[in-house]
Amino acid sequence: MPPAADTLRRTPLHERHQQAGAKLVPFAGWEMPVQYEGIRQEHVAVRTDAGMFDVSHMGEIETSGPQAEELLQRVLSNDVTKIAERGAQYSLLCREDGGVLDDLFSYRLPGGRFLTVTNAANHERDLAWFREQAADFDVEVTDAAHEWAMLAVQGPRARSALERVTDGELPKRMRTADLPVAGVEALVCGTGYTGEEGCELLIPAAEAVRVWDALLAEGVRPAGLGARDTLRLEVCFHLYGNDLSEDRNPIEAGLGWCCKLDTGFIGSDALRGLEPQQTLAPFAFTGPGIPRQGNPVEAPHGEGVVTSGSLSPCLEVGIGMAYLPTEDAEPGTPIEVDVRGKPRAAEVREKPLYEKR
């Protein structure tokens, strides 16, 4: 049972969402804006101009102390030693058997500290996992989720809009900087989840409104979680809970590139030499219909299942990602998606499904 509306947590920008006409829905224990004027308009605003997403529901874990890097190297799938100071890195949190617990971004801050951004639904579990593993290391693991609001500013005009309210030079892609944004000391990260240029801002929760208002005044459009989902799906970024889960390993999810087995991270032994039966592949409908999570798939070599599906606002066809027999994950393979009893024709495509011309 989802908690009742009055027990849902609200972000520091809740009033601003209401003022902007948001449709608020329960999401991972939070009351979050799914859309304002409409998913399609917000999607297009991010592809052509600039949009901002309140993603304050996402959690943060701070890891510090003499062995902070060693702990992260043990729990995270990527090679943490390769993150330069002020750098960012994507990785997975795996169980011993390789099942995926979460997908994460970690930032190496000055002073040997790391900040790791978690998915809202997984935050408590991630934190417990970090702490359990930390017992063997000289580190401090701190739950920083309550300290931060998070704002993703994305789109071709996102950086210029942000520059106008920021004192200093914005970080390049996959880099971070401490900068005053609208007079608020923020951790600015050159990352995102839309396939567009932009930054993600970690802002002290109490001052999030000032940053929101300043960006709104620069014409940055509020965008909801609905558009965030369609934007990430067009560029084939994974969503935990859809495309990633404890029952799936990184290799079948196509995330072997961020699993550095030689680092000895938890799960690496299970993944070594793994040849998955199924592989996650992007697809597009060649006719009418919209695929949805859970739809069964008929592929030339067997069955599959859709893990994410939507209408693509840019391509104007149904798109999605599905676990398919590995032989069928090749672009061009015809597949059939069972959409509530109706067979719909589709084709495996190259990643990303949408690419800027």
Place this chain on the structure above:
Amino acid sequence: MAEASYPEDLKYHSEHDWARVEGEQATFGITWYAQDALGEVVFFDPPEVGAQITKDEAYAEVESVKAVSDVFAPLSGEIVEVNEELADSPEKINEDPYGEGWMVKVMLSDASEVDSLLDADAYKELLQTGS
């Protein structure tokens, strides 16, 4: 259509569908409330002409970017026409839910069912009290 409206000449079903009854035939669609709750309609999957539909049961689907919803039959009968325009322009369901956004025309099988539908005032009251 930005403003909520519920025309007096229509009959309403509690699942947020309307029927315009004209003799033995009726036209069906979804109400302003339904299209607003759904958001922008991007796909309408109609029934076949000739299909038998049953009051209170789903006969079609409408999809927004985010979700799919069943459309319920306010009355029973046989589909005699579907709004072909909606295949290319499903947004008409949002823009003009009682006009160009109509969905199907139905030859009614039991005209007495009409008595169980709500009039505009009763439907508005239902929306007020929380549906």
